[in-house]
Amino acid sequence: MVFSSYEFLLVFLPISFLGFLVLEQTGWGRLALAWVVLASLVFYGWWNPIYLPLLAGSMLGNFAIGRLLTRRDLQTRLGTRKALVVLGVSANLLALGYFKYAGLLATTVEGLGGVELGFASIELPLAISFFTFQQIAYLVDAYRGTAPAYGALQYAFFISFFPQLIAGPIVRHDQTIPQLERLGRLGSWSNLAIGATILTIGLAKKVILADGVATYATPVFGAAARGVPIGLYTSWTGALAYTLQIYFDFSGYTDMAIGCARLFGIRLPLNFDSPYRATSISDFWRRWHITLSSFLRDYLYIPLGGNRHGEPRRYANLMLTMLIGGLWHGAGWAFVLWGGLHGLYLVVDHVWSRLRRGARKGSDHALGRAGGWVLTFLAVLFAWVLFRAETLSTAIQVYQGMLGAHGIGTMPGDGYGAAWQVVVLIALLALACLGPNTQELLRDYEPALDYPKAAAEEALPTSIRARWPRMRLRAGWAIVLGMLAALSMLYLERSDEFLYFQF
Numbered sequence: 001m002v003f004s005s006y007e008f009l010l011v012f013l014p015i016s017f018l019g020f021l022v023l024e025q026t027g028w029g030r031l032a033l034a035w036v037v038l039a040s041l042v043f044y045g046w047w048n049p050i051y052l053p054l055l056a057g058s059m060l061g062n063f064a065i066g067r068l069l070t071r072r073d074l075q076t077r078l079g080t081r082k083a084l085v086v087l088g089v090s091a092n093l094l095a096l097g098y099f100k101y102a103g104l105l106a107t108t109v110e111g112l113g114g115v116e117l118g119f120a121s122i123e124l125p126l127a128i129s130f131f132t133f134q135q136i137a138y139l140v141d142a143y144r145g146t147a148p149a150y151g152a153l154q155y156a157f158f159i160s161f162f163p164q165l166i167a168g169p170i171v172r173h174d175q176t177i178p179q180l181e182r183l184g185r186l187g188s189w190s191n192l193a194i195g196a197t198i199l200t201i202g203l204a205k206k207v208i209l210a211d212g213v214a215t216y217a218t219p220v221f222g223a224a225a226r227g228v229p230i231g232l233y234t235s236w237t238g239a240l241a242y243t244l245q246i247y248f249d250f251s252g253y254t255d256m257a258i259g260c261a262r263l264f265g266i267r268l269p270l271n272f273d274s275p276y277r278a279t280s281i282s283d284f285w286r287r288w289h290i291t292l293s294s295f296l297r298d299y300l301y302i303p304l305g306g307n308r309h310g311e312p313r314r315y316a317n318l319m320l321t322m323l324i325g326g327l328w329h330g331a332g333w334a335f336v337l338w339g340g341l342h343g344l345y346l347v348v349d350h351v352w353s354r355l356r357r358g359a360r361k362g363s364d365h366a367l368g369r370a371g372g373w374v375l376t377f378l379a380v381l382f383a384w385v386l387f388r389a390e391t392l393s394t395a396i397q398v399y400q401g402m403l404g405a406h407g408i409g410t411m412p413g414d415g416y417g418a419a420w421q422v423v424v425l426i427a428l429l430a431l432a433c434l435g436p437n438t439q440e441l442l443r444d445y446e447p448a449l450d451y452p453k454a455a456a457e458e459a460l461p462t463s464i465r466a467r468w469p470r471m472r473l474r475a476g477w478a479i480v481l482g483m484l485a486a487l488s489m490l491y492l493e494r495s496d497e498f499l500y501f502q503f
Helices: 006-025 029-047 049-069 078-113 128-144 152-160 173-182 189-225 232-263 281-287 290-301 311-329 333-356 366-388 392-402 416-434 453-457 475-490
Strands: none
Touching (some): 029 049, 049 152, 128 173, 189 232, 232 392, 232 416, 290 311
């Protein structure tokens, strides 16, 4: 079951929300939480019930270790606590490694040595990357003494809450569980209106924009996978189309997750903040998949030493962090290279910033910001080819086309259609870079946790920001959103899974 489906929008979500609302408003707060946990397990099991025990066992095991780590009589037993956290983190990583990477390892070994290992057909459990990282963060915080002892129902809600279960954001315990203290006040007409608004905007981004532009990207990468030579024009439009597809797909999913959670009175952390406005690669990673970036920073980069041991060590830590981040996205060497390429980008960005330190910063001027944006966007677009290509040979085929190795041709049957593609792609790029995002439209209602209003607006001229509309919970906007929702429902039949569901 995906968010952009009739089953979810017309059956599952109304039933789960109304059940929660009735129980919570009548004073059955704990039963309301239990109802949401049960609904979340149904939501997860809809995909494949056989992996429900994996999710339930993971929650139970991590909860038990977390409770031991937070026991007062163990606070002074450093050796015991260290053994517990090592056990918990190792068990999480072993489960993730087996289900997600055994196939990659088997395929690599078979390719190098011709040995049949028999692991290549392991099916990847849905959302294992996300709920594994959330629980690792909880265990580490419990070991550090920054996580209190939670009840079993609270913990189950934190891990299984269906709006963020499948593809994030990667929520931390101290972001979600404290909100449950407002039981009895979570369900409200205000939350219903705000949540439905964000949900509708996200649905439109997914089924109208992302799935629409996918029809430009898919044929190009499909042809490359078949070994068809791709011309300069076609390869660049295909790469740009995918760059916009993944933008609106991930942005749409994030909005729908935040909107669904808000229906239940829960505010999820911001996970997506107009990343194609970024004027540096560091700025890009402060805006794209924000919760993953912060997890890798706090639980990998900083423990590795961060920037505390000199520049060479800092650059090595950056590279390792991004390589692991790439591997987290998928069990394939293309993902590893994608992460490594972004690691290289970050190293170059930090070296450049260091060289310019103390000198006049050209990026403080409009021309410098424009140049930084162009370089950043092109670098991100170039890397997305690796992310989209199913094999390295497919990526190489596309890159050859982008470098002009196969001439300046279009795909067969282009012409007027090719010109229209350019118009659509330019319009969508302008919307992504210059248009207000959902959080900015609803900035008066605090749509997400810790939304950095000022930082998000600094990249654009004041004259543009002044023209951004401010959504109000009034009849006029309700009519507009109703029409947008109706239009989106017409496109549900063609909707595909969210791209981040595979991770």
